[in-house]
Amino acid sequence: MLIGLYILVDEEFSDPLYADPDAEDLEEEYWAAVCEAVVEALEGDRHAAGVETIGEAWVGWRTQRSGLSFVAVVSDDVKQGSVTAYLQNLARTYVDEVDDPLNPEREGVEDVVVEVIPPWEDEDE
Secondary structure, eight states: OEEEEEEEETTOTTSOSEEESOGGGSOHHHHHHHHHHHHHHHTTSSOSEEEEEETTEEEEEEEOTTSEEEEEEEETTSOHHHHHHHHHHHHHHHHHHOSSTTSOOHHHHHHHHHHSOOHHHHHHO
């Protein structure tokens, strides 16, 4: 299901606001796709939100003009639309709940993330 989840500011890949698992623990192919999607979306070379297939997974991203990026790596048995809906909900909840989205209290970010239930978990019930 969820392989990795990342919240980034600009292109600060070495210091994400949220990372589960840490980048070095994610398969290299997936991390490279995460970085490429964020860079290209921030530079306007691809849509600000999208999902693409990488091996046997989806890499979904949602970037905002503020420089915030929300990225999920999800197994390919999850519907593409569920990945998009999850990232949209996560981004909305994060911006609503965090006082300073670009420089949050990092301990509080995890509280916001666990608040957002991935739609594919509801589908399993």
